[in-house]
Amino acid sequence: MSLTQAEVEHIAHLARLELSAEELTRYRQQLSAILDYAARLQSVDTSRIAPTAGATLDAAPLRADEPVEGLDVDIVLRNAPQREDNQFRVPPVLE
Amino acid sequence: MNLTPETMTIAEMLAGLRRADFTSRELTQACLARIERFEPRLHTLITYTPELALRQADEADRRYRESRQGDPSAALALPPLLGLPVMIKDVLCLADVRCTCGSKILENFVPPYTATAVQRLLDAGVVVVGKSNTDEYAMGSSTENSAYGPTHNPWDLERVPGGSSGGSAAAVAARLVPAATGSDTGGSIRQPAAYCGITGLKPTYGRVSRYGLVAYGSSLDSVGAFAASAAEVTLLFNQMAGYDPRDSTSCNLRAPNIQLSRSTDLKGLRVGVPDEYFIAGMQPEVETAVRAAIAQLEALGAVAQPVSLPHTEYALPVYYLIAPAEASANLARYDGVRFGLREPSQSLWDVFNKSRGAGLGAEVKRRIMLGTYALSAGYYDAYYGQAQKVRTLIRQDFLKAFQDVDVIACPVAPSTAFRLGEHTDDPLAMYLEDVFTLPANLAGVPGLSFPVGFDGRGLPIGMQLMGPHFKEEALLKTAHAYQLTTGWHKRAPELF
Numbered sequence: 056m057s058l059t060q061a062e063v064e065h066i067a068h069l070a071r072l073e074l075s076a077e078e079l080t081r082y083r084q085q086l087s088a089i090l091d092y093a094a095r096l097q098s099v100d101t102s103r104i105a106p107t108a109g110a111t112l113d114a115a116p117l118r119a120d121e122p123v124e125g126l127d128v129d130i131v132l133r134n135a136p137q138r139e140d141n142q143f144r145v146p147p148v149l150e
Numbered sequence: 151m152n153l154t155p156e157t158m159t160i161a162e163m164l165a166g167l168r169r170a171d172f173t174s175r176e177l178t179q180a181c182l183a184r185i186e187r188f189e190p191r192l193h194t195l196i197t198y199t200p201e202l203a204l205r206q207a208d209e210a211d212r213r214y215r216e217s218r219q220g221d222p223s224a225a226l227a228l229p230p231l232l233g234l235p236v237m238i239k240d241v242l243c244l245a246d247v248r249c250t251c252g253s254k255i256l257e258n259f260v261p262p263y264t265a266t267a268v269q270r271l272l273d274a275g276v277v278v279v280g281k282s283n284t285d286e287y288a289m290g291s292s293t294e295n296s297a298y299g300p301t302h303n304p305w306d307l308e309r310v311p312g313g314s315s316g317g318s319a320a321a322v323a324a325r326l327v328p329a330a331t332g333s334d335t336g337g338s339i340r341q342p343a344a345y346c347g348i349t350g351l352k353p354t355y356g357r358v359s360r361y362g363l364v365a366y367g368s369s370l371d372s373v374g375a376f377a378a379s380a381a382e383v384t385l386l387f388n389q390m391a392g393y394d395p396r397d398s399t400s401c402n403l404r405a406p407n408i409q410l411s412r413s414t415d416l417k418g419l420r421v422g423v424p425d426e427y428f429i430a431g432m433q434p435e436v437e438t439a440v441r442a443a444i445a446q447l448e449a450l451g452a453v454a455q456p457v458s459l460p461h462t463e464y465a466l467p468v469y470y471l472i473a474p475a476e477a478s479a480n481l482a483r484y485d486g487v488r489f490g491l492r493e494p495s496q497s498l499w500d501v502f503n504k505s506r507g508a509g510l511g512a513e514v515k516r517r518i519m520l521g522t523y524a525l526s527a528g529y530y531d532a533y534y535g536q537a538q539k540v541r542t543l544i545r546q547d548f549l550k551a552f553q554d555v556d557v558i559a560c561p562v563a564p565s566t567a568f569r570l571g572e573h574t575d576d577p578l579a580m581y582l583e584d585v586f587t588l589p590a591n592l593a594g595v596p597g598l599s600f601p602v603g604f605d606g607r608g609l610p611i612g613m614q615l616m617g618p619h620f621k622e623e624a625l626l627k628t629a630h631a632y633q634l635t636t637g638w639h640k641r642a643p644e645l646f
Contacts, residue, residue, distance in 0.1 A: 072503065
């Protein structure tokens with residue numbers, strides 16, 4: 056299969072990736088080749104097969120849903136590109 | 151004293167520390183001296199931490215001294231790896247030391263907490279000399295995708311060490327440190343161990359906590375370890391593994407306490423040899439060495455028998471849909487808001503787009519794009535959904551095979567280490583390097599890689615053992631018996 060330029064741009068938009076024209080062209084070709092390779096999965100009959108989300112989940116219990124102490128706010132905000140009081144600061148979402 | 155860590159096993163180091171033949175400071179300084187001498191040409195580290203290492207070494211020495219002054223029980227209570235220098239792969243968080251994941255977007259990220267696997271090693275007494283190089287976000291098979299430059303294979307500087315844990319593997323192979331941690335999502339411990347001629351364990355999924363491991367493919371990621379031999383890897387694995395309530399996929403089983411004996415008797419061990427892992431086009435010397443190693447296991451009493459894993463051919467396409475899909479979700483967090491690079495912009499949407507566009511590398515973007523596509527409306531069932539179903543078939547292959555055999559023996563990779571730059575323009579060719587290691591991640595089973603010979607160019611060849619879920623002990627015991635009767639794991643590269 057061959058992805059179109061519009062499809063690749065749409066994927067980049069969904070992924071919130073700013074890509075150059077050169078990157079868009081390269082990914083269009085490379086993703087098309089990889090998806091061609093992956094097409095062989097379509098020939099496997101899986102009509103009676105359940106999907107696997109994890110290989111050993113039977114042995115992994117969920118812990119009790121109880122509040123526990125988290126990290127101090129100042130420690131969490133130490134890596135913030137921009138902070139204001141106890142919050143992350145970002146540019147406006149809406150114009 | 152003239153200490154030569156490059157000639158010592160971990161057991162010898164720990165015995166020497168306990169006997170006060172030398173101090174952890176002396177041992178650590180000897181490792182730091184080797185790093186400073188060889189690092190310029192190997193580039194195994196992203197962040198070098200000599201001050202931290204010497205501080206930890208001095209603390210270890212203080213505890214050794216105190217135990218000698220106290221009652222005999224104090225010596226017994228000493229942590230098992232006290233004073234041992236190690237490297238930590240730079241995708242595992244260590245509080246207050248930057249964690250880049252090989253990415254520009256995390257160049258200045260200093261994690262506020264420590265990964266559980268690393269904390270357990272710290273509790274066991276290790277000394278951290280640095281954070282080792284990795285393909286960006288562990289995505290790659292050569293360590294060439296690191297934003298901080300590639301690592302070079304100590305057996306041949308023109309060649310890759312494998313990846314993604316290439317920094318750790320090259321450092322252990324060059325005997326810069328006796329041990330290092332790695333992570334393995336599709337072969338990132340086993341393949342570099344093979345390319346560098348050392349031993350590397352990818353534990354069962356869920357055996358070692360992923361808490362504090364920067365997520366790539368969450369249903370596939372495993373944390374493990376490298377050392378020269380299976381006996382040494384065992385010492386680390388015993389400390390790293392165990393239930394952790396902070397990882398929702400951590401398996402609630404008793405922590406392993408594997409004790410390897412001096413026995414070389416493998417009588418009764420059933421070794422499965424899968425046809426599907428001896429493919430046309432693989433380097434003939436790899437097949438020859440692996441078959442010779444299987445013959446050696448038979449000579450020790452094991453019985454080799456054919457076993458079939460019929461869905462093997464689908465592992466590669468399944469992996470390269472599932473792992474990128476999970477990656478595209480996991481890496482959504484690198485958006486310039488809470489940590490990491492922020493490209494200034496007037497609108498929040500542009501902060502996302504520009505920070506990710508500028509901060510992430512080519513392979514990471516490629517996998518995010520691929521995963522986003524596989525999960526997008528209209529394609530989810532055909533790609534991601536179908537891949538998850540075929541994953542079930544791959545897992546069932548292993549469960550069925552392990553009804554008949556105790557371990558499966560096969561090559562780690564179709565060839566020995568390739569040249570730097572050889573596959574960089576062809577992602578699919580690079581992905582094919584993982585063809586024998588991906589199935590274990592999809593099935594969640596443990597895999598061990600260890601050296602079984604060299605090719606005509608003097609490059610190491612690795613063999614892989616896979617076992618049933620939680621049976622790491624069978625793999626380590628088998629490799630240990632092999633290593634007691636052979637010498638490949640003792641070979642180290644002549645450095646420059």
